[in-house]
Amino acid sequence: xxxxxxxxxxxxxxxxxxxxxxxxxxxxxxDKLDLTGSKESCGEGVCGSCTVHMDGKPVRACLTxxxxxxxxxxxxxxxxxxxxxxxxxxxxFIDHGAVQCGFCTPGMLMSADxxxxxxxxxDEKAIRKALAGNICRCTGYAKIVQAVAHAAQxxxxxxxxxxxx
Amino acid sequence: MLLxxxxxxxxxxxxxxxxxxxxxxxxxxxxxGGTDLLVRMKKGLLAPKVLISLKSLNELSYIKEEAGCxxxxxxxxxxxxxxxxxxxxxxxxxxxxCEKIGAITMQHYRGTIGGNILQDNRCHHYxxxxxHRSGHQACHKNGGKICYARENADRCNSxxxxxxxxxxxxLGAKLVLLSKGHERTVDLDKFYTADGIMPHDMESHELLKDxxxxxxxxxxxxxxxxxxxxxxYPIVCAGVLVRPSDSQKDRIDEARIVVGAMxxxxxxxxxxxxxxxxxxxxxxxxxxxxxxxxMDSAATFAVHNVGSTLEYxxxxxxxxxxxxxxxxxxEK
Numbered sequence: 001x002x003x004x005x006x007x008x009x010x011x012x013x014x015x016x017x018x019x020x021x022x023x024x025x026x027x028x029x030x031d032k033l034d035l036t037g038s039k040e041s042c043g044e045g046v047c048g049s050c051t052v053h054m055d056g057k058p059v060r061a062c063l064t065x066x067x068x069x070x071x072x073x074x075x076x077x078x079x080x081x082x083x084x085x086x087x088x089x090x091x092x093f094i095d096h097g098a099v100q101c102g103f104c105t106p107g108m109l110m111s112a113d114x115x116x117x118x119x120x121x122x123d124e125k126a127i128r129k130a131l132a133g134n135i136c137r138c139t140g141y142a143k144i145v146q147a148v149a150h151a152a153q154x155x156x157x158x159x160x161x162x163x164x165x
Numbered sequence: 166m167l168l169x170x171x172x173x174x175x176x177x178x179x180x181x182x183x184x185x186x187x188x189x190x191x192x193x194x195x196x197x198g199g200t201d202l203l204v205r206m207k208k209g210l211l212a213p214k215v216l217i218s219l220k221s222l223n224e225l226s227y228i229k230e231e232a233g234c235x236x237x238x239x240x241x242x243x244x245x246x247x248x249x250x251x252x253x254x255x256x257x258x259x260x261x262x263c264e265k266i267g268a269i270t271m272q273h274y275r276g277t278i279g280g281n282i283l284q285d286n287r288c289h290h291y292x293x294x295x296x297h298r299s300g301h302q303a304c305h306k307n308g309g310k311i312c313y314a315r316e317n318a319d320r321c322n323s324x325x326x327x328x329x330x331x332x333x334x335x336l337g338a339k340l341v342l343l344s345k346g347h348e349r350t351v352d353l354d355k356f357y358t359a360d361g362i363m364p365h366d367m368e369s370h371e372l373l374k375d376x377x378x379x380x381x382x383x384x385x386x387x388x389x390x391x392x393x394x395x396x397x398y399p400i401v402c403a404g405v406l407v408r409p410s411d412s413q414k415d416r417i418d419e420a421r422i423v424v425g426a427m428x429x430x431x432x433x434x435x436x437x438x439x440x441x442x443x444x445x446x447x448x449x450x451x452x453x454x455x456x457x458x459x460m461d462s463a464a465t466f467a468v469h470n471v472g473s474t475l476e477y478x479x480x481x482x483x484x485x486x487x488x489x490x491x492x493x494x495x496e497k
Contacts, residue, residue, distance in 0.1 A: 001170040021173035021216075024203075043166035044204045046396055048270055057244075057274040062166075063203045064275065065196075067173050068220055111270045132395030133268025 006070050010035065011079030017066075025069045026050045026061035029076060037077035037106045041135075048134030051107035052076045058114040077106035080113060089113055089151040098147035100138035107134045112148045121152055168203065169212040177221050179343070183372060187345040189215045191369040196220075197240050198275035200267065201284040209295040210285075210307075225279075225374065228252065233380050239279030239373040243272055256378050257496065258385035258404045258489075262332035265387075268395040279373045282330050282340070282353075286323035286364045286429060287398065288314055288470040306362050314470035321361030322468045324426055326398040331425030332387045333376060334433055335404030341374045342367060350377070357430030364429055383408035383419070384496040388485040389426075392472065399426045400471050401478045403459070405489035409446060417441050422459050422490075424482055428466035434459045437486075446494045456487040 003018045010033070017032050029035040029052070039049040043062050050061040053075040080087045086094070089112055099105050108131060115122055115130035122130070127148045128141075136144060149155075174193075176182040186193060194213040196202060205211045219225060225240035228249045235251055243263045246252055253260045266272050266281060290313040291298075291306045303309025305321035312318035330353065338353045351366070358366050367373075389402035402425040410418035420441035425431040437458040444451040464479040471478075 001172070020170070022168040022170050024168065044207060045200055045267075045272075048268070051270050054274075058270040059275050060200070060270070063199050065173065065199065065203070065216075065218075067175070068196075068199070068218060107270075114270070129395075130269055133270040 004067070006066065008066070008069055008074060009072070010074045011076060012073075019066050021065070021067055023066045024062055025052070025064040025066045025074070028066040029061060035076050035078055039103055039106055041103065046135070047104070047107070048111065049104050049107040051110040051134065053110060053114060056114065056117065058111050075110075077109055080109060087113075089116065089148070092147040092151035093144070096143050096147035096150060098139060098143040104134060104136040104138075108136065108144055112144075112151070115148070116152055122148075124149065166207040168206050169209070171213055172215045173218065174215060175218045175221055179222060179224055179372075179374075182217060182219070182222060183343060183345045183370075185215075185217050186370045186372060189217070193217050193369070195372060197277040197280040198242070198272065199280075200272050200276045201280055205285060205292075208292065209298075210292070219277075227375075230380070235378040235380060237278055237376045237378070239282075239375055240277050241279075242274055243267075243276045243278060243281070244269075244274050246278055247273065255380045256332075256336050256385060258332040258335055258387040258406065258493075259329070259378070261387040262328040262389075262402075262404065265389055265391075265394075265399070266328050278329055278376060281327055282333065282376070283365060283367075283373060284327050286321075286325050286361050288321075288323040288361070289472060290314060290470060291323060314468040318468075321429075322470060323361035323364070323429065324468070324471050325357070325364060325428065325430050326400075326426045326471060327431070328387070328389060328399055328402060328425070331399075331402050331423050331431040332385070332404040333378070334425075334431045335387070335406045335421045335423040336378050336383075336385055337406070337421060338379075339377045341377065342371045343374045344368065344371045348374070354433055359429055361429045381408060382411075384493045386489040386492040386496070388489045388492075390478075390481050390485060398471065400473050401426050401481050401485065403482065403485040403489050404431070405486060405493050407441065407446070407490065407493050415446050417444050417446060417494075420455070420490075422455065422486055424459055424463040424486070426471060427463045427478070427482070432463050432466060434462050437462060441490075449491070452487055452490040452494070453483075456483040456490065459483065459486045 041047040041049040045063045054072040193215040196216045196218045225238040227238040385406040389399040391397040404423045406421040408419040410416045437455045460482040469475040
């Protein structure tokens, strides 16, 4: 196996990187580019903590070869916020206590972000369906669903939202 | 988890891909979405020397109506099939099955229909880490002579857990397989070898090109049982099709009942299916009898190797087939 030089377009920045053919996109993001927001948990496509966008669609970085990601527009959780301002979705996760240990959060955010781009006003069922491939062992999901619903359409009478305080 | 080493080849067109397959044969594996192949490689179940990627072969990604059939390219992502109007109208079982595969964020954009059909058979004694398997003698599928799923079995009893294949078999689909200078069409019914180790009747230098589903006014439905509604493989599933007679619109001319995740291949239950010929579309009693007959036939093939208890899986065949038949028959 020989190293190969490839160019990846991540969060609108081009990165030239030397990789082996068996490096997954997640290996390259975390180990070569220090973009450690995307997490590795199960490594076999079940948990969703490595979810990133490729051309706007959520995919598992742990089951995508870096070679296959060439030419695609990749977005990681690091690309969600503006320079010093969190996105509405990220802020809503904080306001609703949708983050506990935080390990699943990058994947949850990326899946939810893809949903909101496709369907800006999802009902609870659509949110739960979109997040069905992301596993969280802390929150029980209720707060995460509330956070996504609030990011889509802020409610004045939102019971748990801390943004009013 | 690390992947074993391999050479990555990225053919730019179909011809080039077939050339590469002809050269590398069993040393090579075809990489489409990777959601099944890469998991098996990570677990050390497979270490191909070469991966031939279909990334640049956009010519294998299409859904079109042609000569009274739906043709679906093997590399078509599951999301495209779910969104397709013609599949929803003429092959609803496939649409329903694709929706159940994996989870939206997991397989629907990367996972392909070809990959779903050609996924390897599974068994909870085999689909484990290297470390887990190192504690036992090798089973048939792992190169040994033991089956942990069925005592004294002389061959592998791994289970085909493909949602797509079960639905497609009910729909009477055919597969088009290409190799260098050769093309053959095979009925999905006859595509399986009844061997758990190499479940598909396909040579290593062949490539699945497309799937052909006849459009003939038939109505279909797909039902499955799994631990979780997303991410999981089915532990039992059923694809059914009923085609009303041309002369008498309220009578069934042809029925196909296929039960999946119960054997080495999806099981087409000919006897239970033919018992519905000539029956009325609202004859629930006949549906119930056919569903019970399906359960009796399919249960004889099953072994306890994909989770839950065998009794539960077997007893769920009948309700799934019955639900499917009722839904298909009432489809407008």
